[in-house]
Amino acid sequence: MKNEIKIFSPATVANVSCGFDVLGFCLETIGDEMIARKTDKKGIFITKIEGFNLPYESDKNVAGVSALAMIADAQPDFGFEIEIYKKIKPGSGIGSSSASASGSVFAINELLGRPYSKTQVTDFAMKGEALASGSEHADNLAPGIFGGFTLVKSTFPLEVLQLPTPKDLYATIIHPQIEIKTADARAILPKSFPLKDAITQWANVGSFVHALHTNDYELLKRALQDVIVEPHRSQLIPYFKEVKSAALNNGALGAGISGAGPSIYALSKGIENAKKVEKAMRNVYSNTAIAFETYVSQINTDGIKEI
Numbered sequence: 001m002k003n004e005i006k007i008f009s010p011a012t013v014a015n016v017s018c019g020f021d022v023l024g025f026c027l028e029t030i031g032d033e034m035i036a037r038k039t040d041k042k043g044i045f046i047t048k049i050e051g052f053n054l055p056y057e058s059d060k061n062v063a064g065v066s067a068l069a070m071i072a073d074a075q076p077d078f079g080f081e082i083e084i085y086k087k088i089k090p091g092s093g094i095g096s097s098s099a100s101a102s103g104s105v106f107a108i109n110e111l112l113g114r115p116y117s118k119t120q121v122t123d124f125a126m127k128g129e130a131l132a133s134g135s136e137h138a139d140n141l142a143p144g145i146f147g148g149f150t151l152v153k154s155t156f157p158l159e160v161l162q163l164p165t166p167k168d169l170y171a172t173i174i175h176p177q178i179e180i181k182t183a184d185a186r187a188i189l190p191k192s193f194p195l196k197d198a199i200t201q202w203a204n205v206g207s208f209v210h211a212l213h214t215n216d217y218e219l220l221k222r223a224l225q226d227v228i229v230e231p232h233r234s235q236l237i238p239y240f241k242e243v244k245s246a247a248l249n250n251g252a253l254g255a256g257i258s259g260a261g262p263s264i265y266a267l268s269k270g271i272e273n274a275k276k277v278e279k280a281m282r283n284v285y286s287n288t289a290i291a292f293e294t295y296v297s298q299i300n301t302d303g304i305k306e307i
């Protein structure tokens, strides 16, 4: 069995407009790198963090919290050092905390000889994700661990469905450099919603899943709307309406808030369309004082992998 592993833990887009807390997909062009290594001393030790200023204490860093949950169950007679090379800015809306929480347990599972299933790995990762967001949800974790598009059928007990990924679907992400904490973006949501909005939303989720199965881009386009969360959270993101309109007017199939924001995602058919959408989204922020970054990515069907 190996003593050390280096992995790529990709960024992910959760919610995908209609599927708050249940839908997600995995990106290819941005992600963190992590190294896990066995140590004689029992426990979890975060020994290096590069990229962003995050806690080294294993009970304060999401990577440590999920790893502690896994070793509490596995009871190995050794411990693990973890190095985190962070590329995904915390509070970005593209699953920064999720990449760390899932990356550590993916790596430790490999070093233990893979005793846990992908669902069990996701379950341990949820413990870390809960530290960042205040609630156990798996819509960023599942696409990172399973790859492609996923739907979290339930969290207690955890059940993840892997959905088909149309080959020529590309994501464009624009990340305005402001931080929105998931916990804050969850706190502003109302506790109840009108039944008519709930009906629209679950019809959209069902249609979206059907569209993925049938490669029906026209249906996918009509399903990518969010009448529940976006009206509330979009107020936290400067120029959200303008960026979304720019994407849709330039051929995107749909666009919306990525995870809890502030990143905004769009889905397009083909890389050329995705690049055209990127240009249009960039144009909106280029005329403002807001710094931003953009990414165009194919949907990553591998998920987290050893590198």
Ligand SMILES: Nc1ncnc2c1ncn2[C@@H]1O[C@H](COP(=O)(O)OP(=O)(O)OP(=O)(O)O)[C@@H](O)[C@H]1O
Pocket: 014, 054, 055, 060, 061, 062, 063, 084, 089, 090, 091, 092, 093, 094, 095, 096, 097, 098, 100, 101, 131, 132, 133, 140, 180, 181, 182, 183, 258, 259, 260, 261
């Ligand atoms: N290893 C880690 N990586 C990223 N954030 C971490 C980590 N450990 C602790 N945190 C804390 O988690 C918070 C960031 O998580 P949050 O869920 O708010 O953002 P995000 O993961 O980028 O967003 P989203 O889930 O919407 O994609 C920050 O407060 C950060 O300090």
Ligand SMILES: N[C@@H](CCO)C(=O)O
Pocket: 014, 015, 020, 021, 022, 133, 137, 139, 140, 182, 185, 186, 259, 260
């Ligand atoms: N579904 C979560 C994703 C971010 O962690 C939310 O939107 O709050």
